[in-house]
Amino acid sequence: MRTAILLLITLSLPLDSEAQPSMRTITEEYPDRFSTEISYPRFYDQTPVAQAADKAIAEWASKKEKEFIASALAQVRELGVPSGQYESKTGSDVTFYSPRHLVSVTCDTYEYLGGAHGISTYRVFNFAVIRGKVKQLALGDLFRKGSNYASHVSRLILEKLKEDEDATLVQSGEVKTFTEKQLNRFQVHPDGLTFLFEHFEVAPYSNGRFKVQLTLEELGPDFEWAKTLDL
Numbered sequence: 001m002r003t004a005i006l007l008l009i010t011l012s013l014p015l016d017s018e019a020q021p022s023m024r025t026i027t028e029e030y031p032d033r034f035s036t037e038i039s040y041p042r043f044y045d046q047t048p049v050a051q052a053a054d055k056a057i058a059e060w061a062s063k064k065e066k067e068f069i070a071s072a073l074a075q076v077r078e079l080g081v082p083s084g085q086y087e088s089k090t091g092s093d094v095t096f097y098s099p100r101h102l103v104s105v106t107c108d109t110y111e112y113l114g115g116a117h118g119i120s121t122y123r124v125f126n127f128a129v130i131r132g133k134v135k136q137l138a139l140g141d142l143f144r145k146g147s148n149y150a151s152h153v154s155r156l157i158l159e160k161l162k163e164d165e166d167a168t169l170v171q172s173g174e175v176k177t178f179t180e181k182q183l184n185r186f187q188v189h190p191d192g193l194t195f196l197f198e199h200f201e202v203a204p205y206s207n208g209r210f211k212v213q214l215t216l217e218e219l220g221p222d223f224e225w226a227k228t229l230d231l
Contacts, residue, residue, distance in 0.1 A: 021094055024058075026065060034072035034086035036065050040107060041092055045099035048134045053103040053127040056136070057092075060107070060123065064090065068111060075113055087112045096188040102128040102137075104188035106196070120209060122196045124185055139183050142193075147222035154178050156219075157195055157212045166207045175202055188225075192216050 021041040029035040040061045043050040068088040075086065088111045096104035105125040112118030126137035135141070143149035154177050161167040161175075169175040182201065187194040197210040216223065 021097060023092070026061065028065065028069065030072075032081055032085060033076050034069065034088075036068055036088045038065055038088075038090040039092055040090070041094050041105055043097075043099065043103065047099045049101060049103055049127050049129060050099040052134045052136075053105065053125055056127070057105060057107070057125055060125075061090070064088075064109070071113060079114070082114060084112070084114075086114070087118065093187075095194070096190065100129075102126070102188060106187050117205070119199060121198060122185060122209075124187060124196065126186070126188055137188075139186060142223060142225040144222040144224050149222060150180070150183060152220065152222070153183060153195075153214070156214055160212050160214075161202055161210065164210070167202045167210060168204065168207065169202050189213075192219060 021043050023039050024042050025037065025039040027035070027037045038061045040057050041054075042058070043054040045051075065088075072086040072088075076082070088109065090107055090109040092105060092107045094103070094105050096102055103125070107123040107125070108120065109123065110118050110120045127134060128137050128141070130137070130141050139153065140149055157178065158170060158176070161170040165171065182197065183195070185196050187196065192213060192215040195212045195214070197212070199205045199209055202210055
C-alpha cells in the first residue's frame with residue numbers, strides 16, 4: 001500500500017479565447033520509491049487542429065504517467081526499495097502554433113528505473129489540415145507528391161552530422177540512412193524543420209542526443225508546406 005501520494009495539477013487559464021497555449025503540470029510522488037512530473041501544453045482555441053492536438057497530447061500524458069507508475073511499482077515489488085528514487089520527468093516545447101492550420105509540440109521525457117543511468121526520449125505531435133482533413137503529419141505530407149523527399153532529407157541530415165565529430169556512428173559509416181520513424185520525428189518551425197535523434201541512433205549513449213535543423217532553402221522547392229497547409 002502506498003504510504004503517501006501527492007497529486008498536484010496546476011493549470012493556467014488563458015486570458016482570452018485566442019491566448020497562447022498554457023502549460024499543465026501533473027506530478028505524483030511516492031517517497032523513496034518514485035516521482036513523476038509531466039508538463040504539457042493545453043490549447044483552448046476551438047479549431048479542429050488545436051482540439052485534435054490538445055486531445056492527443058493530454059491522452060498521451062495520462063497514459064505516460066500511468067505506465068511509468070506501473071513500471072516503478074513493479075520494480076519495487078521485485079527488487080525492494082531502490083537506493084535511488086525512480087524518476088520520470090517530461091517537459092514540452094511548442095515550436096509552431098497556428099490553431100487553424102498547424103500545431104507542432106515536442107515532449108521530452110527523462111526516466112530512471114535503476115541501472116547506471118536514465119534514458120531520455122522524444123515524442124513529437126504535429127497536427128495540421130491536409131486536403132481539408134485534420135491529421136497527424138508525416139514528413140511526406142509537407143513535400144510535393146511524387147518527390148523523393150526521404151532520400152533528399154536523409155542526405156541533408158547525414159551531411160550535417162558528418163560535420164559533428166560527436167556523431168561517431170555517422171562518421172564511421174555505420175549509419176548511412178534513416179528509417180521512416182526517424183524521419184517522422186521532426187519539429188516544425190516557421191523557418192524550417194528540426195529532426196530529433198535519440199541516444200544510440202547516431203552515436204553512443206555518452207555522446208548524447210542530436211538535433212539537426214534544415215532551413216526552408218535547404219529543404220528545397222519540393223517542400224510545399226505553405227501550399228499544402230494553405231498558410
